[in-house]
Amino acid sequence: MNIDLALRASIQDSIKTLFQTNIEQLQLQPTNAEFEGSHTLVCFPLAKISKKNPEQTATAIGEYLVTHTEIVSRYNVVKGFLNLVIADRVWAEVFQFIYSDKNFGLLPSNGKEWMVEYSSPNTNKPLHLGHLRNNFLGYSVAEIYKALGYRVHKVQIINDRGIHICKSMAAWKLFGQGETPQSSGLKGDKLVGKYYVEFDKHYKIQIKELMEKGATEADAEKQAPIMKQAVEMLQKWEAKDEATVQLWKMMNGWVYEGFSFTYKRMGVDFEKLYYESDTYLLGKDEVLRGLAQGVFYKKEDGSVWVDLSSDGLDQKVLLRADGTSVYMTQDIGTAILRFRDFPKIEGQIYTVGNEQEYHFKVLFLILKKLGYSWAEKCYHLSYGMVDLPSGKMKSREGTVVDADDLMQEMAEEAEKQTRELGKIDDLTEEQIKSLSEIIGLGALKFFLLKVDPKKRMLFDPNESIQLQGHTGPFIQYTHARIRAIIRKAEAMEIKPNRNELTQIISLEPAEREVIFMVNNYINKLNEAARDYSPAVVANFAFDLAKGYNQFYQSIPIFNESDQAKLKFRIAFSEVVADVLRKSMKLLGIEVPEKM
RNA sequence: GGUCUCGUAGCUCAACUGGAUAGAGCAGCUGCCUUCUAAGCAGCAGGUUGCUGGUUCGAGUCCAGCCGGGAUCACCA
Structure with a gap:
């Protein structure tokens, strides 16, 4: 038996009989440990319809329940709170019901489907403590929905392209001397991460040198030879230059090998992996479609923008002047692709840190402007950062917990x-x-x-x-x-x-x-x-x-x-x-x- | 500066979404292993819920204003 429903029904009956009123909303809460009983009815709001003070109201209902139902064996009233004691015989029945149900806690299918995205790392460095919170959280939310009868598709988007991986590639090419996970004995993601750090080290030195020669900081950041190499690699990659794509594939492969080891130990799994390199082009198409429809606009330099000022936000770039895509572009593509791949999903949950709240606000608005009604069913599961006793994790200071x-x-x-x-x-x-x-x-x-x-x-x-x-x-x-x-x-x-x-x-x-x-x-x-x-x-x-x-x-x-x-x-x-x-x-x- | 967010015991966190005398764990102190696993249990101590107003029968919770953290406001992802 469902004791909560039965009790609610009985209380509603009693109110109907005693005060001639139908009431939908009942404030039923667990009884505080210091009083006898398990369920407590808050009677303050009922005083209006009973035309008695809360205490008298509580007493009247309590008396009715004890005499007219089998569920309640005793009651006590403290101020406007009616504390109800459920008969042990009823508890025994409740228990019997639970004991008999081998699938207790697992609801039958409700026919609804959802998608949960989590993890979604960059492929230029190993996973850290922050990723652990993300993975455990996303995995668990998906499992909870499954227990409630939803069909859940766990996915992630792998940020496999972009300047970050090109940085590791550039550094490996310059200083790696052909080092591989096999030759070094390093886990693949750790090896690639090592060259990301290497890049940063040289980049900083080069910036400093350029500034000593009189360049401004902004200039130095752009002119540093190692950065120029990384940027060149990104362009070559987008142009599908064979050697670059080859290197990219190889290094990403190392990372995936490392990641899969880590995921296995974490005990998380994914039904389908999305790769940014596969989705950014669709995103581009969608942006151009939006441009043609007048949802977006183009600046003189050729870059494409969305104006969200009427929604209380600002302008946001969607395509660079050179036609290359930004983070937002590929997220647009990814979202659309997912709804094509899984037409039955009602919406999706993005497990991503709260530093990206603005990003997702913008993303969902853009999808809505593009005419996708499911945009309203996209939810950013935003979680807080994980701090260390020493403060924030900082890769530069080497405080990242691997x-x-x-x-x-x-x-x-x-x-x-x-x-x-x-x-x-x-x-x-x-x-x-x-x-x-x-x-x-x-x-x-x-x-x-x-x-x-x-x-x-x-x-x-x-x-x-x-x-x-x-x-x-x-x-x-x-x-x-x-x-x-x-x-x-x-x-x-x-x-x-x-x-x-x-x-x-x-x-x-x-x-x-x-x-x-x-x-x-x-x-x-x-x-x-x-x-x-x-x-x-x-x-x-x-x-x-x-x-x-x-x-x-x-x-x-x-x-x-x-x-x-x-x-x-x-x-x-x-x-x-x-x-x-x-x-x-x-x-x-x-x-x-x-x- | 704009927007968002958080502030609860020495520390880490709860508080059923507006309900009773604000609860746990850790740390401290006191008890309990001849009996099913002491990684446990019982107890003591610890609070002006950042501050000031307001709304109401009732505020840690809602509103306003301060104070103090944090995030964000990139042609980075």
Whole structure:
């Protein structure tokens, strides 16, 4: 049974009977821990229709519910708040319903399709901490929508062309002496990143030299020979110069090889990859079409612009005077291509940092001006930066936290702590490695996902590696502990029977609390989807684990002599383990059987 | 400067979108392993929710103005 709906209906009935009014909106909220009850009706707004003060209103409704329904067993009124106690028998029914549904928490298909873009790195340097937040976030939002019955297409746009990759190419050509991942033993993305840094180093020196000879800074930036080489490469690339394209392909290939290793360890996946090099031409066509239709305009120098001043924004360039495309151009092309490839999607979610909020505002407006109605269903899932205790990550200052290094450190630290605790004597070396990976990555993912995505967050390495408290491993541990109970129950051949579950007539407070939380799981998923916030799921899982641990600590399950209660508690534990596993899975976090 | 955004315990974060005496974790202090995994549990302490007004039965939440962070306003991506 759906207790929330049943309760709402009963309350509406009571109001109709008592005050002769139909009311749609009810303020029903969880009861504060200090009062008895689980559901609280806020009665202040009802005072107007009841023509009584809030307290009398609450009392009247409470009295009605107790005498006229089977759901509410007791009530108490504090000021205008009506606290309702649901009968334990009803909780037992709720639990029975959940226990019987093997697909609890997974809604059937609703026939709707969405696209989620995430990751979308440049191909000139390795992935870092910021990308981790992006990847975990995008992956998790996609999984949450899937659980709610959506079909979700995970994609990314790979920024494989442009001046940034040409910089690495130029530097490699000048100083690389043919170095490859094979010859150097370096991961492909790391190798290409090395030459990006190399470029920057020489570029700075050249600028300085030119300025010492009297050039202005702006001039020096343009005249630096190494920059000229990079720009020349970009032009050659757009002109499809064979040698340049060859070099570009080779170096990008190295990067993809490196990335795929990193993605695999992160546990993220993509249904389809889009490459900027494939989409920018479509973008160009669309811009020219818009120009012909008068949506855009051309300046004397030949560059194409959009005027968004009537929308409160400014002018934005869409094509350079030399006809080459800018970032916006290819994003226009990519969006259109995606709706052609997946005609059934209603819209798409772009997981991109909040520094690009303006960009997406402009992009969606342009798409709307071009006549694409789905533009309104495009959503920028904008997330805050990840700061370090020392401040912002800066590549120049070498404070960038590398994704591969970080994952490795987390796994190593998890292994170290696991060995110190010494509970793993029956595991093989291989199993210990695998467990450490699960725990380390679990800690990292939970750390990055537990914070509201919209907010900028602090990454404190010492705190992130904590395995106690408000962490992923805390939840993993709770799961492992429950699994030990299940194994013991199986060994003792205690098998809960779903038809017997309603024989339970009284529940412990901790049990009631946990059933309430589990029952609320779908609501939480909806909330998480509505807000595009895996943090809602993360905090739900934490609260559930916390609630179960209170039960676990206060009630020794196998000491129970009442067989019905014993079986109920086994079933109860199974359900909690199952919901913990499912909710953690939505965060991309695995839960172990033992730890 | 314009626009957007954030400011909650020493630190990191919550607060069901306007509801009760603002909650967790970490750090500190005190208890609990002969019993299902102590990566746990129970407790103590910690707050003028940046400031000042306003709206209302009720404001951390909405509005205005200050103060202080951050982002953005590129023919970079």
